[in-house]
Amino acid sequence: MAQIVGEAVGKLMGALQNDRSEIARLNIATAVSSIGKSSVSGLEDIVKFSGDWWLKANAIDALGDIGELESDSILLLVECLSDEST
Numbered sequence: 001m002a003q004i005v006g007e008a009v010g011k012l013m014g015a016l017q018n019d020r021s022e023i024a025r026l027n028i029a030t031a032v033s034s035i036g037k038s039s040v041s042g043l044e045d046i047v048k049f050s051g052d053w054w055l056k057a058n059a060i061d062a063l064g065d066i067g068e069l070e071s072d073s074i075l076l077l078v079e080c081l082s083d084e085s086t
Contacts, residue, residue, distance in 0.1 A: 005038050013042040017055060029058040033065035040066060040073060047076055057082075 009032065016028045032039045039062070046059035060080050063073060 003041070005035065009035055009039045009042060013046075017050070018044065022054060025054065025058050030064040030065075033062040036066055037068075038056065040069065044073060044076060047080060 012028055012035070016025060016032065019025055019028065032043065043059045043066075044062050047056055047063070050056050050059070050071050060077060063069065063077060069077075
């Protein structure tokens with residue numbers, strides 16, 4: 001099961017980063033957030049390294065939807081609150 005979830009997260013992260021449709025990104029972000037903690041590290045990477053504000057916003061939203069995050073993830077979200085680019 002863990003392998004299947006890992007593969008699904010990888011494919012969804014790729015789609016989230018490569019799809020240009022805003023509606024598709026919103027739907028993918030929702031799917032990723034429903035997977036839960038397995039997707040946290042991929043979402044954090046998007047928040048930290050993406051220059052695409054729409055992509056970052058979707059990743060931030062997905063992280064917020066997951067909830068029960070580790071303190072590092074919470075600090076990342078708090079930093080995003082003062083980042084005017086997101």
